[in-house]
């Protein structure tokens with residue numbers, strides 16, 4: 001592997017660009033080795049020196065990405081599901097040098113790739129890494145971590161915890177919808193105090209959702225107008241509305257008109273805090289998150305993601 005490539009135009013050596021590929025071999029249905037080889041081929045053809053790191057368990061992707069920042073890598077590719085992507089971007093926290101990000105979606109839902117309009121087929125996504133186009137996208141900060149897509153506080157967090165991995169593989173995002181509806185109908189509400197850009201909402205709520213993108217649990221209609229680079233947190237407070245209200249809210253969600261529902265407080269903000277004097281669980285990007293309280297902050301254009309040349 002060469003450490004230097006020659007810039008033919010000016011005839012002098014310049015350092016090769018460095019890329020780190022972070023691959024979760026447990027996602028991607030046993031084809032990890034094949035994908036790793038193909039990703040490396042595309043990146044080498046693009047002029048990168050490539051280092052491959054395979055994760056063996058929780059937080060490995062965060063440590064690898066942090067070391068990629070320290071090595072001043074130009075590009076980090078996250079190959080795995082949303083869990084691996086979330087762990088990868090967390091390696092960018094508080095880093096002075098942030099590499100560009102490539103995404104190869106190998107999970108079941110792949111919310112961030114959907115929101116970005118990236119190819120969901122792994123081989124097509126690998127081919128798209130050859131693109132020279134990048135898009136600066138927002139990330140969210142939640143307490144001392146980062147997130148890409150969504151934070152939910154309340155009964156949906158219980159619902160997601162109830163989805164078994166067998167069901168997740170079999171039903172994909174439908175499994176979440178099924179458990180989510182079950183939890184909403186059960187109607188447990190929590191006392192919450194939600195502050196957003198200086199406004200305050202206080203009351204009983206079964207569920208609060210903060211989304212950065214239009215894809216939430218594979219479902220692209222909840223926040224149809226949320227763009228990955230709009231600089232906004234899209235907040236939804238569900239009021240304590242009984243099962244009939246829940247059904248109509250469910251219908252509005254399905255129809256993409258949740259924002260207009262009379263029992264949903266919808267807002268956009270850059271800073272949100274969520275508190276309760278009861279224990280309230282959360283879900284962050286599809287994985288279990290910290291219990292309340294939460295401090296959320298929007299980090300505009302925080303990472304540049306490689307996107308296909310022709311998705312405009």
Ligand SMILES: Nc1ncnc2c1ncn2[C@@H]1O[C@H](COP(=O)(O)OP(=O)(O)OP(=O)(O)O)[C@@H](O)[C@H]1O
Nearest residue numbers: 026027055056057058080081082083084107108109
């Ligand atoms: N080698 C490994 N074996 C098992 N688990 C791993 C390994 N490496 C990382 N992990 C853990 O697997 C978790 C889930 O991974 P990820 O979300 O990428 O895959 P997935 O579950 O197939 O995707 P999805 O969440 O979309 O269904 C990660 O959060 C990580 O902590």
